[in-house]
Amino acid sequence: MRGKSRGMTLLEVIVALAVFSIAAVSVTKSLSEIMANMPILEERTLAQWVASNQMVDVRLPGTFPDIGQKTGQSELAGREWYWRQEVIKTTDDKFRMIRISVSDDDKFNRVAAQVNSYVHNKG
Numbered sequence: 001m002r003g004k005s006r007g008m009t010l011l012e013v014i015v016a017l018a019v020f021s022i023a024a025v026s027v028t029k030s031l032s033e034i035m036a037n038m039p040i041l042e043e044r045t046l047a048q049w050v051a052s053n054q055m056v057d058v059r060l061p062g063t064f065p066d067i068g069q070k071t072g073q074s075e076l077a078g079r080e081w082y083w084r085q086e087v088i089k090t091t092d093d094k095f096r097m098i099r100i101s102v103s104d105d106d107k108f109n110r111v112a113a114q115v116n117s118y119v120h121n122k123g
Contacts, residue, residue, distance in 0.1 A: 084101045
């Protein structure tokens with residue numbers, strides 16, 4: 001008596017190929033979406049660095065900032081970035097909120113990053 005050797009049937013091969021092709025298409029689509037978002041992520045990261053650098057410049061002197069708005073520009077990674085600094089009065093006179101907004105155009109039509117912080121008047 002011969003041992004029965006069992007191989008894959010044609011139907012099993014077709015089903016396996018169908019499952020593999022669906023998985024391959026899904027992985028390819030996910031990778032293409034990730035690659036498409038890379039420039040956006042890079043822009044937001046750079047804008048966040050500009051905002052953080054500007055916040056350090058505002059907070060470093062240790063003085064209580066005057067209420068108002070100031071704008072400027074910075075160069076980072078070969079690009080020009082425009083920032084707007086707003087110092088806002090809070091309900092407590094000993095605190096002020098600082099908001100830094102960063103955009104890639106001077107009209108601030110699209111804000112790429114924004115950071116907020118509070119400062120305390122020690123005097």
